[in-house]
Amino acid sequence: MTRRAHIAMFSIAAHGHVNPSLEVIRELVARGHRVTYAIPPLFAEKVAETGAEPKPWNSTLPEPGADPGAWGTELLDHVELFLADAIQALPQLAEAYEGDVPDLVLHDITAYPARVLAHRWGVPAISLSPNLVAWEGYEEEVAEPMWAEPKNTARGQAYYARFQAWLEENGITLHPDAFVGRPDRSLVLIPRVLQPHADRVDESTYTFVGACQGDRSVQGECRRPDGVEKVVLVSLGSAFTDRPGFYRECVRAFGGLPGWHLVLQIGGQVDPARLGDVPSNVEVRSWVPQLAILRQADLFVTHAGAGGSQEGLATGTPMIAVPQAVDQFGNADMLESLGVARRLATEEATAEALRSTALALVDDPEVVRRLKEIQAGMAQEGGTRRAVELIEAELPRRRA
Numbered sequence: 360m361t362r363r364a365h366i367a368m369f370s371i372a373a374h375g376h377v378n379p380s381l382e383v384i385r386e387l388v389a390r391g392h393r394v395t396y397a398i399p400p401l402f403a404e405k406v407a408e409t410g411a412e413p414k415p416w417n418s419t420l421p422e423p424g425a426d427p428g429a430w431g432t433e434l435l436d437h438v439e440l441f442l443a444d445a446i447q448a449l450p451q452l453a454e455a456y457e458g459d460v461p462d463l464v465l466h467d468i469t470a471y472p473a474r475v476l477a478h479r480w481g482v483p484a485i486s487l488s489p490n491l492v493a494w495e496g497y498e499e500e501v502a503e504p505m506w507a508e509p510k511n512t513a514r515g516q517a518y519y520a521r522f523q524a525w526l527e528e529n530g531i532t533l534h535p536d537a538f539v540g541r542p543d544r545s546l547v548l549i550p551r552v553l554q555p556h557a558d559r560v561d562e563s564t565y566t567f568v569g570a571c572q573g574d575r576s577v578q579g580e581c582r583r584p585d586g587v588e589k590v591v592l593v594s595l596g597s598a599f600t601d602r603p604g605f606y607r608e609c610v611r612a613f614g615g616l617p618g619w620h621l622v623l624q625i626g627g628q629v630d631p632a633r634l635g636d637v638p639s640n641v642e643v644r645s646w647v648p649q650l651a652i653l654r655q656a657d658l659f660v661t662h663a664g665a666g667g668s669q670e671g672l673a674t675g676t677p678m679i680a681v682p683q684a685v686d687q688f689g690n691a692d693m694l695e696s697l698g699v700a701r702r703l704a705t706e707e708a709t710a711e712a713l714r715s716t717a718l719a720l721v722d723d724p725e726v727v728r729r730l731k732e733i734q735a736g737m738a739q740e741g742g743t744r745r746a747v748e749l750i751e752a753e754l755p756r757r758r759a
Contacts, residue, residue: 364461365393365459365460366387366461367395367397367414367456367463367473368395368464368466368487369396369398369452369473370402371398371444372399372418374597375596375597375665375666376468377398379487379665380465380467380489380571381405382743384410386744387411396411396412396413396414397473398413398414398415399416414452414455416448419443419447423598424598427598427684434509435515441471442471442521445471449475452472453476453479460480460482463484463753464484465485465750468487468488471538474531474542479529479530485546487746488546488565489548491549491553491555491665491689492554494555494561495559495560497540497556545565546568546749551567551736552672552733555689566745568741568742568745568746569742570669570670570737570740571742572673581648581654581655582655587640589619589657591621591656591657592624592653593621594661595661595681596666596667597626603633603634606634608710609660609710610641612711613717615638616714619640620640620642625644625645631643658676658677659676660679661679662680662681663678664687664690668690668693677700678694679700679701679717699730
């Protein structure tokens with residue numbers, strides 16, 4: 360029998376980083392482990408629902424739903440926010456765990472203090488990655504070109520100097536790039552098919568366990584409306600949702616289309632009144648139980664975040680990918696290359712383009728075939744069960 364342990368999870372207050380971990384945490388608790396979860400107060404209740412014990416800490420990062428402009432517009436804007444947050448969070452987290460050192464640390468890829476604390480405590484650390492990971496050659500092909508200009512600026516050099524000094528103060532000799540992008544051990548919470556250059560990923564470090572979705576019936580169920588032939592869900596996730604013009608195009612594309620029903624999730628930033636007159640076959644919501652709707656849907660218009668992308672694959676739903684930021688562009692390309700989606704830039708996503716793309720996708724037997732093939736492959740990855748077994752396997756081996 361596996362030894363019961365104290366496992367500590369660390370993350371930031373972001374839906375796309377917290378949600379993928381929750382079923383793993385829930386299952387660890389169900390197996391009798393004591394799980395603490397260091398998280399800003401905004402997500403404490405969601406964490407507590409898994410049975411884990413929240414360890415609240417105060418973050419300086421923009422909260423979910425904040426103006427995306429709060430993150431800045433340049434690469435350095437973004438990474439400076441994360442570093443500053445990590446530096447101020449570390450003393451808080453060290454105090455929260457004083458006299459309560461865990462046996463093992465789990466951490467989101469953005470939770471820099473977690474890896475520092477694991478080093479300080481001398482316990483193993485496992486990264487839970489909610490999106491793509493580095494492959495052999497990633498640095499040369501992606502990171503170096505992306506950082507070439509910022510690293511040559513005084514600001515970029517100051518950022519790296521501050522990061523390196525912080526690491527060295529805490530006894531870590533790794534370069535900041537390796538510290539952030541090259542964990543000792545990582546469980547990847549996306550299907551392998553969404554990983555670029557998957558054949559070049561070091562699987563002695565990274566293990567793809569796929570989607571860890573679990574039972575979300577508490578979020579609500581969904582029933583296809585009577586007489587409806589096609590259901591389409593439109594969602595841009597939880598962050599970059601202030602897109603009233605795009606939503607109006609979606610209403611024009613599917614509103615009044617015979618036999619179609621549109622579920623339009625607009626988030627909390629847009630007043631529904633800005634959409635104008637909405638036909639009776641259009642349902643406007645600020646939030647929806649996405650997975651439940653996708654199980655009934657015939658089409659998913661998505662921003663191609665890692666969570667939404669894999670939910671579309673898991674439910675066998677054809678997708679129109681309209682990426683908004685960060686990894687979504689790469690995910691959209693991957694979905695299109697898999698033959699299960701079409702990518703449209705936001706400015707190209709007119710009512711006419713959305714409608715014609717939708718009609719072609721939902722009636723394409725090759726798209727259906729590819730989705731079924733991918734679903735079968737995802738089922739073999741193991742999801743939550745495999746993730747937890749791999750975490751438990753680290754306990755006796757590392758503590759022998």
